[in-house]
Amino acid sequence: MLSTENLVSGYEKVNVLQGVSMEIHRGEIVSVMGRNGVGKSTFVKTLCGLLPADSGSITFCGEDITKMKSYERAWKGISYVPQGHMVFPKLTVEENLQMGESIHPVKGKKPDYDLVYEYFPRLKERRNQEAGTMSGGEQAMLSIGRVLTGNSELMLLDEPSEGVQPNIVTAIGDIILRINKELNLTVLLVEQHIGLLQQVSGRAYAMDKGRIIDSLTREECLDYDRIRTYLSV
Numbered sequence: 001m002l003s004t005e006n007l008v009s010g011y012e013k014v015n016v017l018q019g020v021s022m023e024i025h026r027g028e029i030v031s032v033m034g035r036n037g038v039g040k041s042t043f044v045k046t047l048c049g050l051l052p053a054d055s056g057s058i059t060f061c062g063e064d065i066t067k068m069k070s071y072e073r074a075w076k077g078i079s080y081v082p083q084g085h086m087v088f089p090k091l092t093v094e095e096n097l098q099m100g101e102s103i104h105p106v107k108g109k110k111p112d113y114d115l116v117y118e119y120f121p122r123l124k125e126r127r128n129q130e131a132g133t134m135s136g137g138e139q140a141m142l143s144i145g146r147v148l149t150g151n152s153e154l155m156l157l158d159e160p161s162e163g164v165q166p167n168i169v170t171a172i173g174d175i176i177l178r179i180n181k182e183l184n185l186t187v188l189l190v191e192q193h194i195g196l197l198q199q200v201s202g203r204a205y206a207m208d209k210g211r212i213i214d215s216l217t218r219e220e221c222l223d224y225d226r227i228r229t230y231l232s233v
């Protein structure tokens with residue numbers, strides 16, 4: 001579904017990604033794990049088009065999207081859930097969902113808030129609450145729910161566990177597994193949280209210094225000592 005070939009990107013005067021090649025097939029949940037600052041967010045931002053690729057290529061559903069604008073990638077079905085959740089703090093939960101709809105429009109179809117509320121009943125209870133007043137876990141739910149209103153086929157999730165209390169991380173893991181299965185949404189998960197990585201990963205890549213340094217099967221992901229070597233624990 002998505003593949004990268006020797007992807008290089010970074011910021012002014014800072015090279016971060018040093019040639020990343022990976023692939024994800026339709027229906028999979030694939031994780032990218034790695035310590036702080038290794039380039040995980042840079043990688044997903046390059047995939048969704050917020051950062052330009054300096055060289056290399058990105059292919060999505062057989063099409064070269066390397067130079068495509070981020071909104072075009074969104075229309076094609078790539079959704080992005082940013083690190084730190086990035087909800088609009090002064091807007092209510094439902095208004096935040098409406099913003100998602102403008103990023104991932106569904107042609108000729110009304111956005112299905114009931115679907116979002118079915119996966120996240122807590123968001124329904126809080127539909128009129130300002131998003132900035134919600135807990136980290138609730139904001140994580142909203143940032144995921146926001147992309148479910150649209151036409152997403154591939155969800156890029158950047159550290160959904162950040163700032164979320166442990167029992168809610170597990171609940172979010174359950175939701176990731178359910179939306180993958182029930183909505184046939186392919187998931188690329190960036191994480192450092194071992195519990196969440198082990199709970200949902202179908203397989204995983206380990207990243208260090210802007211490179212993929214290992215590729216792990218699900219069984220290997222379940223080996224605590226093995227994946228710990230790639231993380232800061």
Ligand SMILES: Nc1ncnc2c1ncn2[C@@H]1O[C@H](COP(=O)(O)OP(=O)(O)OP(=O)(O)O)[C@@H](O)[C@H]1O
Pocket residue numbers: 011012014016034035036037038039040041042043083192
């Ligand atoms: N806007 C920016 N301008 C310059 N350098 C940046 C910028 N954003 C990130 N970097 C640098 O790029 C490198 C990779 O950062 P990135 O955010 O991709 O790491 P990460 O793996 O997502 O880390 P974390 O787990 O802490 O989120 C770091 O050295 C970081 O300081």
Ligand SMILES: [Mg+2]
Pocket residue numbers: 040041042083158159
């Ligand atoms: Mg990051």
